[in-house]
Amino acid sequence: MTATAATEIEVLDVEAAGPGARWETAVRDVSGPMTVQHRKRWGNATRLRSRDVGDLQLADWDCPPLHSVLSLGKDRDAERDVVVVVAGDWGDERLSFAGTDAALVSGTVVVATGGYDGDGFAVPERVRKRTLTLPRAALLAAGCDANIPGCLVLEQDRPLVGVLFTTLDQVWSRLPAMHPSEIEATRRALVALTAGIIRAETGSVTGRSALAALRAQIDNWITRNLRSGPIHIEDLAAAHNVSTRTIHRAFSLTGDTMTAVVRARRMAAVREELVNSNMTIATIAHRWCYYDPSHLRREFHRCFGVSPSEYRESHGC
Numbered sequence: 001m002t003a004t005a006a007t008e009i010e011v012l013d014v015e016a017a018g019p020g021a022r023w024e025t026a027v028r029d030v031s032g033p034m035t036v037q038h039r040k041r042w043g044n045a046t047r048l049r050s051r052d053v054g055d056l057q058l059a060d061w062d063c064p065p066l067h068s069v070l071s072l073g074k075d076r077d078a079e080r081d082v083v084v085v086v087a088g089d090w091g092d093e094r095l096s097f098a099g100t101d102a103a104l105v106s107g108t109v110v111v112a113t114g115g116y117d118g119d120g121f122a123v124p125e126r127v128r129k130r131t132l133t134l135p136r137a138a139l140l141a142a143g144c145d146a147n148i149p150g151c152l153v154l155e156q157d158r159p160l161v162g163v164l165f166t167t168l169d170q171v172w173s174r175l176p177a178m179h180p181s182e183i184e185a186t187r188r189a190l191v192a193l194t195a196g197i198i199r200a201e202t203g204s205v206t207g208r209s210a211l212a213a214l215r216a217q218i219d220n221w222i223t224r225n226l227r228s229g230p231i232h233i234e235d236l237a238a239a240h241n242v243s244t245r246t247i248h249r250a251f252s253l254t255g256d257t258m259t260a261v262v263r264a265r266r267m268a269a270v271r272e273e274l275v276n277s278n279m280t281i282a283t284i285a286h287r288w289c290y291y292d293p294s295h296l297r298r299e300f301h302r303c304f305g306v307s308p309s310e311y312r313e314s315h316g317c
Contacts, residue, residue: 046126051175054187054275054315055304057133060172062126063091069120081136083148085194086110087165091127096120100151104129107156109164111198113148130168134194137303140260141268142195143219152201160197167193180316184275214240215250222262226269229289231262267303270296274312281308 050059086095086104093104097112097119104110104127113136139148154161171186178186221239225231236258237244251258266288273284285296300308 051172052314053171053175053190054183055135055138055271055311056187056190057131058168058172058175059131059133061129061131063093063123063129065123065125067120067122081113083111083113083134083136083139083194085132085134085164085197086112087130087132087168089128089130091129092124093127093129094122094124095151097151100149102151102153107161107165109154109158109161109197111149111152111154111194111201113150130172132168132190132194134191135304137264137267138191139195139198140264142191144195144198148198149202152198154197154201158201160193160200164193164197184315211246211250212253214242214246215253218247218250219261222265226262226265227287227289231258233258263299263303266290267300270300270308271304271311274308275316284308 046064047062048059050057052058086093087109088104088106090106095102095104095110095112102110102112104121136148156162167190171190175183175186217240218236221236222231225235233244233247236247240247247258251261270284270288273279273287277284279287281296282293285291285293288296290296290299297307300306300311304311306314
């Protein structure tokens with residue numbers, strides 16, 4: 001199995017019907033439930049292509065003038081939030097996410113999360129960009145804080161911005177020829193790079209206080225004991241000789257809860273074994289302390305939007 005373009009559209013005009021409707025369909029496929037309004041006709045070809053990198057989505061945009069607004073209705077599921085990395089190559093774009101407005105120009109990167117009715121983006125003339133869409137759960141499992149900023153703008157002089165642009169260019173060009181194991185390795189690298197960018201810009205809990213040092217110890221303890229059975233707040237307090245209130249305060253440093261952190265770490269471990277092993281769903285459920293395969297299926301679907309078997313069929317190596 002190699003990566004293929006999941007969405008590809010090329011149009012000469014962006015009239016309200018026909019090509020315009022096709023653009024709305026394509027934008028919804030890539031960005032979620034969007035309502036798209038075209039600002040004016042454009043005589044040159046425009047294109048939107050996307051490719052899957054495991055459960056990540058990398059898209060290449062040559063975007064006409066348009067205004068796109070998120071319209072979630074009853075579809076919102078907080079457990080399946082995504083984080084979108086937008087890398088501007090040419091042109092000008094205005095983004096609004098989680099109550100924060102940002103400008104995307106050539107050479108800048110915007111990291112957006114959240115997602116509320118009315119969020120979206122506006123392209124006044126035309127823009128070329130790449131977007132990388134990641135499950136929020138993947139970044140939490142990679143060590144990002146729960147309180148990822150709603151909209152984070154990185155100027156082109158930031159060191160990791162250049163690394164990101166180069167990486168996205170290389171991944172886009174080489175992805176169609178990759179084998180499943182190479183796609184999985186690329187997926188890990190993109191998650192790690194994105195998590196590193198967010199931590200570098202927002203700061204990590206490490207070294208900020210004695211409570212932050214305790215939080216680092218707690219995180220390591222959770223990782224070591226994920227397969228030992230259910231983890232309770234009392235277990236963490238006893239293991240670190242502190243009160244349960246102190247444990248809660250350590251998690252509140254980053255807007256996390258113990259339950260969310262444990263769930264994200266277990267989901268990441270389950271995902272790894274689904275992709276990289278031939279173990280049955282029942283075996284994986286037992287190894288990672290789920291009550292039964294049905295319990296694992298419910299939790300996995302809540303996190304990734306598909307069942308474990310469907311995920312393995314699409315992304316397994």
